[in-house]
Amino acid sequence: MFWCGQKGWNGMKIVVLHRMSVGADVSVECMKQYGDVIFYDSTPDELVAERIKEADIVVANKNPMNEATMKDAKNVKLVCQFATGYDNVDIQYCRERGIRVANVRNYSTAAVVQHTIALALSVLEYLPYYDEYVKSGAYAAQDAFSHFGKTYYELEGKTWGIIGMGNIGRGVAKVAQALGCRVIFFSASGKSGCTEFERVSFEELLAQADILSLHCPLSDRTRHLMNADAFEKMKSSAILINVARGAVVDNDALFGALKKGQIRGAGLDVFEKEPMRPDDSLLSLKDSGVLQMTPHMAWASTEARTRCVTETCENIEAFLNGKERNVVV
Numbered sequence: 001m002f003w004c005g006q007k008g009w010n011g012m013k014i015v016v017l018h019r020m021s022v023g024a025d026v027s028v029e030c031m032k033q034y035g036d037v038i039f040y041d042s043t044p045d046e047l048v049a050e051r052i053k054e055a056d057i058v059v060a061n062k063n064p065m066n067e068a069t070m071k072d073a074k075n076v077k078l079v080c081q082f083a084t085g086y087d088n089v090d091i092q093y094c095r096e097r098g099i100r101v102a103n104v105r106n107y108s109t110a111a112v113v114q115h116t117i118a119l120a121l122s123v124l125e126y127l128p129y130y131d132e133y134v135k136s137g138a139y140a141a142q143d144a145f146s147h148f149g150k151t152y153y154e155l156e157g158k159t160w161g162i163i164g165m166g167n168i169g170r171g172v173a174k175v176a177q178a179l180g181c182r183v184i185f186f187s188a189s190g191k192s193g194c195t196e197f198e199r200v201s202f203e204e205l206l207a208q209a210d211i212l213s214l215h216c217p218l219s220d221r222t223r224h225l226m227n228a229d230a231f232e233k234m235k236s237s238a239i240l241i242n243v244a245r246g247a248v249v250d251n252d253a254l255f256g257a258l259k260k261g262q263i264r265g266a267g268l269d270v271f272e273k274e275p276m277r278p279d280d281s282l283l284s285l286k287d288s289g290v291l292q293m294t295p296h297m298a299w300a301s302t303e304a305r306t307r308c309v310t311e312t313c314e315n316i317e318a319f320l321n322g323k324e325r326n327v328v329v
Contacts, residue, residue, distance in 0.1 A: 011035065012320070013075070015055040017043040017063050021082050022305045030313040031059070034320060045069075052076065057319075059312060062274075066090035070097070078102065078319050080312050081328075085245070087218055091329050101328040102315040106167055107307035108299035112243055113171035115298035116213050119267030120241050124211070126150035128288035150289055153210075153237070156180030161209030163225070164216030164244060165194040172213055173197050184208060188216045188225065206233040211241065218245035226250060231257035238263045243298045246271040255281040258290050265290050269298040 012035025019028060019039040031037050035056070043051055048069040052058050056075050061082040063069065067090065070076060079089060081103040094101050122128065129150050133139055139147060160176035162169045162185040173183045173196070183197045186205040202225075205212070212234070216222050226240065227250040234240075240263060242249050251272050257263050268282070274296055276283065285291045311326070318325035 012056045013054055014038070014057045014059065014316070015052050016040065016059040016082075017048065017051065018059075018061045018082060021061045022308055023300070025302070026305045026309055028309050030309065031316070034313070034316050049073070057316060060088065062088055064088050064090075065094070065101075067093050070099075078316070080315050082308060082312060084108070085217065086328055087245075089328070095329050099329075100319060102319065102326045103328055104308050104311040104315070105326055107311055108301070108304040109167045109171055111301035111304040112168050112215075112298045113175060114301075115269060115294070116168075116172050116215075116241055116243050117175050119243070119269065119292060119294070119298075120211050120213065120239060123239050123241075123265045123267045123289070123292050124155070125152045126289045128292065154180075155211070158182070158210040159184060159208050161185065161205045161212040162197075163188055163205070163212070163214050163222075163248075165192050165197070166215060168243075169213075169215040170194065170196070172215065176211070181211070188219075188222045202230075203233060206230055207235075209238055210235065211239050213241040214244040214248050216244050216248060218247055222248050224248070224250040224253075226254070228253040228256065231262045234263050236261060236264065240266040241268075242266070243269045246274065251280070251282065255285070258285060265292075267292045267294075269294045270296055 014031060014035050014037045016028065016031065016037060016039045020041045022028065028039065040051060043063055045063055048063045049072060052070065052073045054075065055073055057078045057080065058076055059080045059082055065079050065088060076099055078100045079094065084103050084105055086101060086103050089101055091101065133147060133149065156179065158181055160181040160183050162173055162183065165185045165187065169185065176183050184200045184205060185194065185197055186200060186202050192199065225248050231253055254266060258266060282291065315325050
């Protein structure tokens with residue numbers, strides 16, 4: 001294991017590849033206490049190898065951390081993820097090199113839970129439609145005191161299905177339960193220890209869920225878990241919410257399911273390619289009652305982004321003091 005004591009901190013060369021991933025309004029000055037820091041607002045994949053060549057510590061996010069990008073970075077001792085997920089890191093390669101990898105955990109739970117509920121309610125109640133109806137002047141021009149152009153159901157008594165019963169999944173489950181929902185979940189890994197809520201098979205989840213929200217990591221088990229076959233098994237009145245990883249959902253299959261009315265609607269905060277391609281088929285679905293999308297910002301409350309930076313600094317400090325904190329490998 002590599003580390004240095006406090007006397008060596010000033011000699012550390014730290015490279016932050018995506019400083020803007022936490023936003024300009026959040027300070028990253030705390031990192032400067034650990035060494036000489038180079039901040040890059042963003043880094044294209046093809047520039048990673050050159051930028052980290054002299055680094056001792058790399059703070060990464062989406063860029064690939066693997067042999068191709070790190071083979072010439074002989075001094076790297078620690079890769080800190082500016083995130084919880086680390087599917088961009090070649091764990092086996094880092095293990096062979098003796099490079100520590102640390103992530104940031106549970107910093108955005110409250111924000112993602114909040115956004116999940118907000119997306120679900122907005123799609124469910126056609127809120128953009130009704131907002132536009134009033135602002136367009138249509139409401140002021142009518143005689144009736146109300147307008148029922150889009151009908152919706154109550155959550156009370158409905159079934160909220162969850163895939164991924166970690167901290168975020170549990171948080172969503174508790175709010176859904178408070179709203180009167182019966183909560184069921186499917187464990188994609190098969191290893192969930194959750195006993196607070198009813199665990200069901202994947203087929204049962206699809207058949208029973210009125211709202212289905214995704215909170216699982218991306219893995220070989222979950223990639224395109226929500227595919228054409230899955231959508232065919234869902235209720236036509238069901239709503240899908242994805243705040244997990246874009247590739248958990250087969251983009252083309254979702255487009256088809258929404259176009260054919262196999263499910264009532266969807267709310268997405270994550271996508272297979274980020275940012276989305278200009279020709280992404282989902283962008284052609286203009287009806288917000290069918291589809292609402294946000295630009296991967298469910299995690300990004302001011303508090304969450306500040307915690308992300310603070311936790312990253314604490315991971316660096318622990319490493320420099322020879323301690324393990326949030327270590328992946």
